[in-house]
Amino acid sequence: xxxxxxxxxxxxxxxxxxxxxxxxxxxxxxxxxxxxxxxxxxxxxxxxxxxxxxxxxxxxxxxxxxxxxxxxxxxxxxxxxxxxxxxxxxxxxxxxxxxxxxxxxxxxxxxxxxxxxxxxxxxxxxxxxxxxxxxxxxxxxxxxxxxxxxxxxxxxxxxxxxxxxxxxxxxxxxxxxxxxxxxxxxxxxxxxxxxxxxxxxxxxxxxxxxxxxxxxxxxxxxxxxxxxxxxxxxxxxxxxxxxxxxxxxxxxxxxxxxxxxxxxxxxxxxxxxxxxxxxxxxxxxxxxxxxxxxxxxxxxxxxxxxxxxxxxxxxxxxxxxxxxxxxxxxxxxxxxxxxxxxxxxxxxxxxxxxxxxxxxxxxxxxxxxxxxxxxxxxxxxxxxxxxxxxxxxxxxxxxxxxxxxxxxxxxxxxxxxxxxxxxxxxxxxxxxxxxxxxxxxxxxxxxxxxxx
DNA sequence: CGCGTTTGACCGGCGC
DNA sequence: GCGCCGGTCAAACGCG
Numbered sequence: 001x002x003x004x005x006x007x008x009x010x011x012x013x014x015x016x017x018x019x020x021x022x023x024x025x026x027x028x029x030x031x032x033x034x035x036x037x038x039x040x041x042x043x044x045x046x047x048x049x050x051x052x053x054x055x056x057x058x059x060x061x062x063x064x065x066x067x068x069x070x071x072x073x074x075x076x077x078x079x080x081x082x083x084x085x086x087x088x089x090x091x092x093x094x095x096x097x098x099x100x101x102x103x104x105x106x107x108x109x110x111x112x113x114x115x116x117x118x119x120x121x122x123x124x125x126x127x128x129x130x131x132x133x134x135x136x137x138x139x140x141x142x143x144x145x146x147x148x149x150x151x152x153x154x155x156x157x158x159x160x161x162x163x164x165x166x167x168x169x170x171x172x173x174x175x176x177x178x179x180x181x182x183x184x185x186x187x188x189x190x191x192x193x194x195x196x197x198x199x200x201x202x203x204x205x206x207x208x209x210x211x212x213x214x215x216x217x218x219x220x221x222x223x224x225x226x227x228x229x230x231x232x233x234x235x236x237x238x239x240x241x242x243x244x245x246x247x248x249x250x251x252x253x254x255x256x257x258x259x260x261x262x263x264x265x266x267x268x269x270x271x272x273x274x275x276x277x278x279x280x281x282x283x284x285x286x287x288x289x290x291x292x293x294x295x296x297x298x299x300x301x302x303x304x305x306x307x308x309x310x311x312x313x314x315x316x317x318x319x320x321x322x323x324x325x326x327x328x329x330x331x332x333x334x335x336x337x338x339x340x341x342x343x344x345x346x347x348x349x350x351x352x353x354x355x356x357x358x359x360x361x362x363x364x365x366x367x368x369x370x371x372x373x374x375x376x377x378x379x380x381x382x383x384x385x386x387x388x389x390x391x392x393x394x395x396x397x398x399x400x401x402x403x404x405x406x407x408x409x410x411x412x413x414x415x416x417x418x419x420x421x422x423x424x425x426x427x428x429x430x431x432x433x434x435x436x437x438x439x440x441x442x443x444x445x446x447x448x449x450x451x452x
Numbered sequence: 453c454g455c456g457t458t459t460g461a462c463c464g465g466c467g468c
Numbered sequence: 469g470c471g472c473c474g475g476t477c478a479a480a481c482g483c484g
């Protein structure tokens with residue numbers, strides 16, 4: 001009964017995202033949702049015939065009784081599953097509270113950190129401290145103290161403290177090669193340690209003022225979040241890939257190193273929508289269209305636009321969470337392969353040389369004959385990308401990754417990709433969970449409609 | 453006439 | 469300070 005499974009999964013996602021609700025309400029909502037799903041399923045199975053679960057009404061056929069028995073058994077199973085998930089939520093909340101207290105402690109002694117940084121040259125600053133500062137900027141300054149699900153920055157702050165950062169120089173070189181980096185950016189990377197190059201390039205292009213680094217870094221981070229970009233490479237003969245949004249061209253320039261002009265578009269679906277995109281053909285392969293999105297929509301998106309918006313939004317979340325950008329993607333690019341993506345080593349890459357944090361989704365893979373290596377839908381790609389992040393979040397919280405997690409992901413991937421609408425909703429839900437819920441005031445309207 | 457596109461001018465950041 | 473470059477503006481233009 002995949003239908004029920006899907007609905008329950010989404011409800012759990014919403015359950016996560018509405019964590020501020022009191023527990024009693026959460027439980028009530030879950031129970032009510034379960035009942036609703038059973039009723040809905042009964043209606044579907046019986047073609048609208050009146051069936052009731054709890055009053056023992058007579059059933060006209062044995063088949064229907066059997067179906068009801070099966071559904072009740074399934075309901076029981078779901079109750080068990082829900083109970084397990086509730087326990088996981090409690091664990092997450094407890095872990096978050098613990099982490100939050102530690103962050104508070106760290107935040108109250110910025111001067112000592114600042115002194116550490118100020119005593120040496122910028123280049124000699126320990127990478128751990130530097131990254132910690134950068135990531136601290138991710139943590140919203142107005143974050144409520146209690147009961148709120150952790151922002152990604154909160155996670156990563158602890159994550160980077162506890163692990164020595166390694167770096168894959170080959171990945172960086174590849175980024176430099178493929179990116180539109182200027183010489184200046186490359187020089188910066190040469191002078192700094194690689195991880196500093198990545199983070200300082202995005203968050204601290206000017207010399208940091210260590211005596212007020214928290215505020216500076218936070219504001220810079222917020223600025224960078226707004227400017228974070230998602231680049232999508234796709235084969236297209238037309239001048240633009242269809243993404244469901246309405247765009248107005250406001251400029252065209254010849255970019256250095258590319259004989260093809262770069263076009264600039266802004267979203268016209270909402271008044272004053274800040275979302276912009278650049279469209280340019282790849283210099284090496286003219287059939288490849290590179291579309292770069294920047295900004296967040298401030299208006300509801302039509303269904304046709306949600307898929308792409310969800311994809312780019314999730315990719316951005318992945319990027320901004322830091323978990324993929326610095327530790328997984330750069331240090332261990334093979335993690336993408338662990339997401340059961342046969343072609344994923346070229347799927348999502350990060351540019352350390354770009355002036356803004358940019359993630360590139362490469363959808364130009366040739367569609368193989370092998371069904372198992374078919375070209376995947378964006379939702380499928382995002383789901384595959386997200387699964388290792390979710391697993392990582394479990395591990396980060398000191399929670400054992402559920403044994404059946406990998407199998408569940410595989411099964412869910414198959415089920416979810418059969419339903420594009422559900423996939424889009426799921427991606428949006430997951431996006432809100434794994435961190436980057438900086439979608440502030442327009443979050444309600446902006447259902448999964450964030451580009452970058 | 454309204455709307456979208458084109459295109460040269462302009463601005464700011466950055467490196468030298 | 470100068471030049472390069474990416475990005476944006478806005479007047480001119482074209483189309484339905």
